[in-house]
Amino acid sequence: MTPLKKPSLADWSSRLVETVGRFPVTFVYIVLATVHLWFVCGKMSEGDYTCIDFLADLLTLGGIVLSYMLHLFMEGRAGGRRHVVMLSANIVWIAVCSFFACHYPLDGAMTAACIACCVAVAVSLFIVPFRRLGDDRPAIRFAIGFLGRAGLAIAVSGLLFLGLELLVLSFFYLFGAQVSDSHFLYLLVFCFVFLAPTLVVVQTPSAEKNRTPRDWMQHRFMNGVIHFLLLPLLFAYLATLYLYVFKIILEWTLPDGWVSWLVTALMFLSVIVVHLLYPVRFQAEDRRFDRRVLRWLPLVVLPLLVLMTIGIVRRFSDYGVSVLRVYLLAFNVWCYAVCIGLCVTRAKRLWWIGGSFAGALLLLSVLPYNVYSFTCGQLCRDIRSLAEEKGIRHFPMRDAELRQIWEGPEDGQSQLLEDKLVYLYTHYDTTDISRVVDAKAVPMQDFLSGEPSFTTVNDKYYFNIQCSASDSVLGIPKGYAAFRTVRYDYETGFLPCYVKHDTLSVTIPYQYRGRKTADTVRMPVAKLKELNESRIQHPALFYGRHTCLYLTGLTCYEEEKDENGFLSGILFVK
Structure with a gap:
């Protein structure tokens, strides 16, 4: 030895x-x-x-x-x-x-x-x-x-x-x-x-x-994993889903939307099994069971994809369009293509499965008209349609129209409209939202909390400034040696704002040369009102004692103290 x-x-x-x-x-x-x-x-x-x-x-x-x-x-x-x-x-x-x-x-x-x-x-x-x-x-x-x-x-x-x-x-x-x-x-x-x-x-x-072809199924460990772990789990998924098919046929009901997730898991497991059983096509020995699984598995899985399709369509019908549901529908179509392709080609080559998945994901996500833009457009159309059924004719909607929705009679359509508005606010920026809602006139946190307080909102005392910084050229102020981006919102934490002597004061913490410090930036209320009322809002400079703030976003109330201020911009430090 x-x-x-x-x-x-x-x-x-x-x-x-x-x-x-x-x-x-x-x-x-x-x-x-x-x-x-x-x-x-x-x-x-x-x-x-x-x-x-x-x-x-x-x-x-x-x-x-x-x-x-x-x-x-x-x-x-x-x-x-x-x-x-x-x-x-x-x-x-x-x-x-x-x-x-x-x-x-x-x-x-x-x-x-x-x-x-x-x-x-x-x-x-x-x-x-x-x-x-x-x-x-x-x-x-x-x-x-x-x-x-x-x-x-x-x-x-x-x-x-x-x-x-x-x-x-x-x-x-x-x-x-x-x-x-x-x-x-x-x-x-x-x-x-x-x-x-x-x-x-x-x-x-x-x-x-x-680049040398080798058969991993000759190894006892891999053979055991395939035949005693993956295949039993696959057959358990198939048995469960076919039993569920018989159940909904006997009860004559539509499948539950959750079945889509089980079919998704089944599809991924089937693709893994097909790849692992691929070497049986080149083996001289008779492995009849493995060959039959490789040949007939796509055909057995194909009818179950209909369950997934019905579940997705039901979700669309009940709750409307969303980004995740559109991706899930596209995945369902890809599953049909994979099963049909495996049946037609008899699994001679498999590289196209992963390639088609990546290609489809790129087509759905990278092009200018993608899943997000399609979903946004459909949501805006749905919101306009539902709002018109409530008697609203003015778009983009302001606080009066939204108050009419929230304070109207409770019914399924009102709840659906509220849900779509909340989804639109949480997944898209104000540029997309402005097609149906005047985002300047309505506080974002009212939608996120689900408890709107329109009776307390007055445009005269409310700032909602969202500057288009991409169209501006940023000039570095003289005398400032460093800068950092700042952002405070409902995700990162709000920033307290104070109004005194017609000046909004915001204390911004920052770290410079390893030392934690803070500086108070003062913003004249008159300048903020001018920005707030402008149709096209451009960034503005406001100064503190040791800093200068290039303001790109501000949401707060003109009151003595607002603990929930939203602020974003670039902070220059001397």
């Missing part, structure tokens, strides 16, 4: 150097992501996360996966072509990240588009490097191995993190050493942003092994 060779430091060093030479851009992104997140941790106490920070995080973290995929895809190709592809892809990724950073903080539509782009990059890791091979076994085997390597890397990084955290706390308790409050974040970034991806990349098999 040959004894195992004990790994030496030289072996580990040579392997690391070899891996860095194989994935150089990936390691550059790993180092940049770690350094920048450390920098963000250092200023976390200031609460100042800017669009530049968002750009750096999205660019480096997404670039790790993108460059890893490109290195795998271009292995073995000519050096010049490899460099051109890598450079072009990274330029495109920088442009995409810059686009999202220009719209930071992201609204709902931009968040969905950003997530769709990240999902597309992640899915491409398991498709693009293996697209030209004869079958999908190497891609599926790489995906299984990648998940195993990622799980192992996370476990090792987690153990190291706990060990280092215990060591740092020991210095604090045993020796009285001063430990920064942010040390926890520094260790977290090192272990899970630097170490974990490094371990995954270092364990990557060679290009030859990655």
Whole structure:
């Protein structure tokens, strides 16, 4: 029996150097992501996360996966072509990240588009490097191995993190050493942003092994997982749903909307099983049961998708349109396409399943007319229609029309209209809302609380300033050395406002050169009224003793004290 060779430091060093030479851009992104997140941790106490920070995080973290995929895809190709592809892809990724950073903080539509782009990059890791091979076994085997390597890397990084955290706390308790409050974040970034991806990349098999078809079903462990865990769970889902079909047929009722979630879980599990059973197509031995499952599973799942369709349509009928329901309906259509495609192609190739999912998500989220814009338009049409049934003819609605809705007789239509207004306020900005509601005349918190207080709202004593900062050129005031964005609202916490001697005073806390301090910015009420009454509101400058506020948003009452003030802008510090 040959004894195992004990790994030496030289072996580990040579392997690391070899891996860095194989994935150089990936390691550059790993180092940049770690350094920048450390920098963000250092200023976390200031609460100042800017669009530049968002750009750096999205660019480096997404670039790790993108460059890893490109290195795998271009292995073995000519050096010049490899460099051109890598450079072009990274330029495109920088442009995409810059686009999202220009719209930071992201609204709902931009968040969905950003997530769709990240999902597309992640899915491409398991498709693009293996697209030209004869079958999908190497891609599926790489995906299984990648998940195993990622799980192992996370476990090792987690153990190291706990060990280092215990060591740092020991210095604090045993020796009285001063430990920064942010040390926890520094260790977290090192272990899970630097170490974990490094371990995954270092364990990557060679290009030859990655592209060699191998049968994972020959391993006893994987065979047991497939036949004694996943398949029994799949059959339990199928039995439950078909029993539910018989139940609703006997009772002659519509399916409950919640059934959509069980069908969704069934569909994902079916896709996983189809991928894991894929090697039986190439095995000489007779595995009749596995072949039948692979052949007939899509056909058995297909009728159950009708349950999901009916449940979604019922949700639309009862509650109307929403972003989640539109995505769920699109997912239902994708499920039909997958099942029909598997039946037609007999599961000869599977790469198109993940590719179509990522492509559909991009089409629904990235285009100018997307799920969010469709939902907003439909909601506005529904609100106008329901409001017209209540006798309202003036749009956009102001407090008088909304008071008529809230104070009118309680019925299903009134509640539905209120729900749609609340949904519109919580998911869209004032530009979208202004088509049906005059957002300047109605406090947002009235909708969020569900208890409107229109009787106390008077336009004369209420400021609702939402400036269009994107159309303005920001000039840095003379004598100011630093700046930071400020935002106080119902999500981050309100800011107290005081009115005295026709001046609104707001005390804004901030941190400068490691020292926490605060300054009072004074805003003349006359200037605020002028902004409030302007049809097109532009940002304005207001000064404190040591600061200058570039105001982009203000919502408060003109009273002696308002504890629930909303404020946003850019604070310049001397």
